Amino acid sequence: MKNNLRKVMIASVVLGITPIVWVHDLPAVQAANASKSISQTKTTLKTLANVPGVKLSNKSSVKISDVNVLTQDEGKLVTYTLTYTNNEKKSLQLVDYWTKVRSKGGTSYTSKLLAQDAEKKSVAAGSTLSVTYVTTVGKNVQLSNLNFEIVKWDFSKPNYENVLGKINIPSSYVVATPMNTSKKVRINDVPVKIKVQSLQTFAASDTNNYASVKINLHNVGYKGLENPAVKWILRTAGGSSYPLNINANEATYSLQPQESKSINYITTIPKKVKLDGAELIMVQENEADKSVIPLATMQMPKASTIKSSEIVVGKKNVITLEDNKGKIETQVKDVSYSQVHWNNYYTVSFRLKNIGSREVAVPKYEFSVQNAKGNDYPLTTKALDDLKLKPDEERLIRLTFKLPYEEASGTLRLVMNTPKAENAESKEIKFSYPAGVYIMPEATSxxxxxxxxxxxxxxxxxxxxxxxxxxxxxxxxxxxxxxxxxxxxxxxxxxxxxxxxxxxxxxxxxxxxxxxxxxxxxxxxxxxxxxxxxxxxxxxxxxxxxxxxxxxxxxxxxxxxxxxxxxxxGQLPAIPTIDVGNNYAINASGKKAEMKVKRTLIYPGTSSDIVYTELEVKNVEDRQVDLAKLTGYYESKNGEYYKTTVKQIDYPAGPGNSALVTVWAKIPRKTIVSDMKLLVGQTVAGESTTGTQGTQGTSGKGYVDAVSFALKPDQESAQETIKHINIYPYTLETKDFKATLSGGTTVNLSWNYDASRINDLNLPENEHKLILQIIEPTGKSFDKEIILDKDLKEGNNQFINWTIQDVVFDDRRSGAYTIAIYDEFQGQRIKLATQAMGFAPAVGNLPGGE
Incomplete structure (x- = not known):
């Protein structure tokens, strides 16, 4: 297989025991010779099966069937299994027999029956039975220096013990289960056949290798095995021992009766350590005394080396999940970057696709980036949290990271590592290794x-x-x-x-x-x-x-x-400027419109002037819509800003219809207003740029897509006749204007006019007033306020009548006066027209009369 590394999805879990140093009880040369002997011929291999047993009677005997050694700080832990064979016609009572361990020098070691065998009391006629003992010997004591004594209780003896025989394992014998051979053990009181399938190594760093061990478990019992409480140790021929860690996805698993399952384990080993002649030890925690005991020792096959191949640009990498649970196709799609303050910010599009036939849970792979120097930069993502893919379903995730400029040159590699596992008790983080190394394409700037x-x-x-x-x-x-x-x-x-x-x-x-x-x-x-x-x-x-x-x-x-x-x-782009007379297109989705400045007026005041602008906004959608709500600022040539009040219609505009928007602000008189610009943008509200219409431009959370309209204030002089008057949206034609003296303090005034209204635009509430001002010769003035759309009536031959009363007119019979007409907005006025006239009954009252 081209890239076996991709097929292995092993992550780490903590063994849960304190790391200790185990030393092989046989010299390294013996293990090496044994391995060599095995490779040459199976006929010369001597195992525990060749070790003579001890006769208990003419038809019954006991043999040592298994021995396992684990070196700890306080000594060497030895477990040995005695198998009784009873060919008698009656049961063999185990209470009559006992075992002792004694060195050839005479030192005696106490043996203890394992708790799991404590209830085994007898061997039935015509059957065999195995029981396992544990003892602790000196750290330097060799297995070949030990005698396993079989003792029968005999009360006729001085110490009540009758030693029936001794079992000794010569140093030339191989204790471990040979390669390619299964060993039957009991795990959680379930008989299981175990077999080492492979040993593979690949680079973890400059100084360490990963060692991956695949173990096959076959449940040969009649009940299921749930979460086997066993752990595994890789022991080298030189005596060094390394705890193996299980794949995070297989940290808990079950094995049904007659089911077979292969599990991968992994550890790190210095590159200088050789694995020829290595062994695998199965250990189990003894809950009773919190000890760890060895239960099986297996010879390891020769290690094969896996080279981590790189996935070239655009190539797809197929990963087989643990225990053939599915396949995921992976690929780096594209890479982009931007630069800010001596750092490159990268975004990587990474594709995952389930090409299997059932839903899979994507492991929580961890990613890092390697630069051309070989430096490794971890990156974080939550995109794989609880990610499941159905068959043929794919997901594109984004991975982001940054690199300093000096670290970003050359080819970059994305490393996808197997998940790390964390032991809930120790919180010790274990290692992971690459499931794929992807050469990244050249990044788009x-x-x-x-x-x-x-x-x-x-x-x-x-x-x-x-x-x-x-x-x-x-x-x-x-x-x-x-x-x-x-x-x-x-x-x-x-x-x-x-x-x-x-x-x-x-x-x-x-x-x-x-x-x-x-x-x-x-x-x-x-x-x-x-x-x-x-x-x-x-x-x-x-x-x-x-x-x-x-x-x-x-x-x-x-x-x-x-x-x-x-x-x-660099500098931010300038706000777009719209020249006088030009339109601006509002391209808001669903609210497309055209906007232009209709006119700008200056209403003079004593300390400040009012700058007033009318905007015409046309709905260019094919349906009735609420026009975009606007916010505005006047900007002086010196960069000073004055916030405006904006008034708009509060109802939708029909297709092709236009509406008037009024914008105004008070500007200090010292400010030159003739070269001002109007900054106008779309008001935003909530989570949308298309909020509900309102009358005040100050509402909302800000504004966007602003443009700057060049303004040309209207500077037309007041007319010298009141015959024709324009105050948008009205055009007025004066038919007659009379001021009639009564001979006392009263003057009766009458304005006869024709009024037409321009209805080309939808208008907001009109805030303009028409002011008629009468100025008598002494300079005293009298105002008449006319509210548009209320006092001013549309149509021909309309009249407005009112009365002035003042002592200045007492007993006056004739004379002249001046009439002035103003457009008043927010209390400040622009003069529209003025004309000198005479009080009735003087002639010439009709404006423009000859």
Whole structure:
């Protein structure tokens, strides 16, 4: 198989015992010779089966059938199994027999029956029975120096003991179960055949190798085996011992009757340590006295070396999950990067696909990046948390990391490591190893991002991502920073957008309170359709911005993974300027419109002038819509900003219909207003850029997509006749104007006019007033306030009558006066027309009369 490493999905679990040093009880040369002997011929191999037993009677005997040795700090732990054969016609009572361990020098060691065999009292006629004992001998005592005595109780003897015989294992004998041979053991009181299938090594670091051991377990009993409470140790011919750790996915497993299962274990071993002649020891914790005892020793096959092959750019890597539970196809799709403050920020699109026939749980692989120098940089992701894939289902995840400039040159490799396991008690983190090493393609630079479309692969299609604009706008006592990004479906099928989260980053500092706003509520995008999203935050007005990033992440539950990060370096682009008389297109999805400046007026005051602008906004959608809500600021040539009050219609505009938007602010008289500009943008509210219409431009959380309209204030002089008067939306034609003296203090006034109303625009509530002012020769003036749409009537031959009463007119019979007509807004006025006239009964009252 080309890359066996990919087929192995082993992770670590803690053995749960204190690491100790075990020393092989046979000299290394003996083990090496035994291994050599095995490789030459099986006929010369001497095992425990060749060790003579002890006769108990003419038809009964006992033999030593298994011996295992484990060296600890306090001594060498030896377990040995005695197998009784009873060919008598009656039961053999084990209470009559005992065993002792004694060195050839005469030192006696106490043996203790294992708890699991404590209830074995007799051997039935015509059967065999095995019982296991444990004893502790000196650390330097060799197995060949021990005699295993078989004792029968005899009360006629002085010490009541009758030694029936001694069993000794010569040093030339092999105690371990030979290679390619199964050994039957009892695990959790279930008979299981164990067999070592393979030993493989591969590089872990410059100084260490991983050693992977595959063990086959076959339940030959009649009940299931649940979570075997055994552990495994790899012991080298030189006597060094290394605990083996189980794959995290197999940390708990079951084995049904007659079921066979192969389990992989792994450990790290220094490269200088040789594995020829290594053995595998099965140990079990003794709950009674909290000790660890060896239960089986197996010879290991010769180690084969696995070379970690790299997956070339664009190549797919198929990983077989543990115990053939499924197959996952993996691939690095694309890589992009941007640069901020001496660091490269990378985004890797990584594809996983279940190519098996059943649902699989994707292991929690851990990723790192290796640069050309060989340095390793871990990266974190939660994209694999609880990830399951159905057959043929694939998932695209995003992996992000950063590297300093000097570490980012040359070829980069993405390393996918097997999961690490953590022991719940010790919290000791164990190792993992690569399941795949992927050479990453050349990264696409996202450095000059504004205006360029970048490709983003999603689960069900491809998006074009364009960072259209970035704007820094005045907002109350701060600035609002907004970025507009367009997502375009460039697939041939309808896409469902994932739940998105946005992040603005200024000079590599992420802004956690970034708002993400969308121009539409639906997450569906048909082929070729697009949607605008805005990222919005506020900044101190004195904060300089030299580098800016926009990041989009996919939200899944409580986790998120970054999809793309775009970068802009240098000064922010200028706000687009619309020349006098030109239109500006609002391209908000579902609210497309055209906007232009209709006129700008200056209403003079004593300390401040009112700058007033009328905007005409046309609905270019094919249906009735609420027009975008606007926010505005006047900007002086010196860069001073004055927030405006905006008034708009509060009802939808029909297809092709236009509406008037009024914008105004009080500007100090010292400010030159003739060269001002009007900054206008779309107000945002909540999570949308298309909030409900309102009358005040100060509502919402900010504004976006602003443009700067060049203004040309209307400077027409007042007319010298009141015959024709224009005050939008009315055109007035004066038919007659009379001021009749009564001979006392009263003057009766009458204005006869024709009025036509222009209905080309939908208008908000009109705040303008028409002021008729009478100025008599002494300079005293009298005002008549006419509220448009209330006092002023549309139609021909309309009249407005009113009375002035003042002592200045007492006994006056004739004379002249002046009439002035004003447009008043917020208490400040623009003169529309003026004319000198005479009090009735003087002639010439008709304006323009000859």
């Amino acid at each position: 996202l450095q000059k991002s504004i205006g360029a479309e970048n490709t983003l692969q999603l689960q069900n299609g491809t998006l074009g991502v364009t960072w259209n604009s970035i704007q820094r706008l005045p907002w109350e006592n701060a600035d609002v920073l907004s970025a507009r990004v367009t997502l375009r479906n460039i697939s041939t099928n309808t896409l469902k957008l994932p739940e998105l989260k946005g992040m603005l980053s200024i000079d590599s500092a992420d802004i956690p309170d970034t708002q993400l706003l969308t121009s539409q509520s639906s997450a569906l995008l048909g082929p070729g359709m697009s949607v605008d999203i805005h990222l919005l935050t506020t900044l101190p007005t004195n904060l300089d911005v030299t580098q800016l990033q926009v990041a989009l992440s996919e939200v899944t539950g409580e986790n998120s993974s970054e999809l793309i990060r775009l970068t802009h370096i």
